[in-house]
Amino acid sequence: MPEGKIIKALSGFYYVFSGNETVQCRGRGVFRKNKITPLVGDEVVYQAENDKEGYILEVKDRKNELVRPPIANVDQAILVFSAVEPDFSTMLLDRFLVLVEFNHIKPIICITKMDLTNEEQNKQIQFFADNYRKAGYDVLLTSSETEIGIKELYPYLEGEISVFAGQSGVGKSSLLNALNPDLDIKTDDISSHLGRGKHTTRHVELIKVGNGLVADTPGFSSLEFMEIDAPDLNYCFPDIERKSEECKFRGCLHIAEPKCAVKAAVENDEIPSYRYEHYKTFLQEIKDRKPRY
Incomplete structure (x- = not known):
């Protein structure tokens, strides 16, 4: 057969x-x-x-699968976030990163619309990009209009199945069109009434870009941590996971435990305080979740 x-x-x-x-x-x-x-x-x-x-x-048999968007056997996720319009959100990015890490998919952070930033916005994005690189992530700064960073993205796609994901309006489709102009994927503007992007992608499809396959998806319709338990969250923050090996107590959740290496690293600016705050927020969200039956 x-x-x-x-x-x-x-x-x-x-x-x-x-x-x-x-x-x-x-x-x-x-x-x-x-x-x-x-x-x-x-x-x-x-x-x-x-x-x-x-x-x-x-x-x-599948090596992994995502429910929203519905796709299987993904090698990596290109997490597309705009520098502006809509504004860059570390909270939302960390939420995406946790979901991707939990599914054992390699994340690559791609910040778009760099051509629209002013000097102060550009400086802020560079600051965040450096932080995420220190945490262990690949970060690319791009513009579909000026093609900044587009050539740097190609090698990441070679021979891989990649899913492009991010909130609507950040320029996923424009980025794919810049990578392969023959695609001519429909794009749309930011809704001035809603202040967010209009959905332009209606179904999941793998398309050829270079020697790789990429999926332009409708985006994650759910960003809830339904499958993640409290002890799992530590492993979804690689910078926190690395430091947790120095914690005095095994299974430390880095909240109230004494001699916690993670809390010490935050105080010493080794781990960005906003990353740790997001970790605590997500942990409480998981603890507050209704039990699964």
Whole structure:
């Protein structure tokens, strides 16, 4: 039986890329019975009735999957945040980073619209970028209009499956158009009434950029930590995790425990205080969450 990768899902059809062709497939009833929903990124076995249509028979084991956006087997997440319009938010970025780290997906921070910043805004973005680099993240500063940083992004995409994610209006589609002008993905302006971006991407699709595949997604519709337990949060902040190895007590949550190396690092400016405040906020959110049954 032929095998391939789902590169698009739309209206109950799954578009499977195999060799040099794409076959439009439906899922067999067994998937609904077993509550298995094929996802973009899935490696599948399919049966083709002809060179254009077929049925998915088997979904191979996944190395990871995201629920919102629905995609599987992602290598890395390009977290796209704008410097301005909408304004850069470290709280929102850290929330995205936690969700990506928890799913064992490599995050890359991409700050767009650098051409729109004034001197003070540019200085502030550079400050935050340096902080996140010290925490262990790759950070790129870009502009789709002037193509600042676009060439630097290409090597990250080579041979990888990447998901572009971020709040609406930050320029994900414009960034992809700058990477590959042939895509001509629809873009839209910031809604002046709502003060945030209008959604322009309606479905998940893997598209070829260079020698990699990238997904322009509708964005995370949920940023809640439904699957994360309190002890897990430590591992989703790499700068905090590294320092936690020096804590006196194993399993330290870095809140009220004595001789906590993380709290000492915050006091010594080794870990940015805003990162630690976000950690505490997220931890309380997880503790306040209703129990799962």
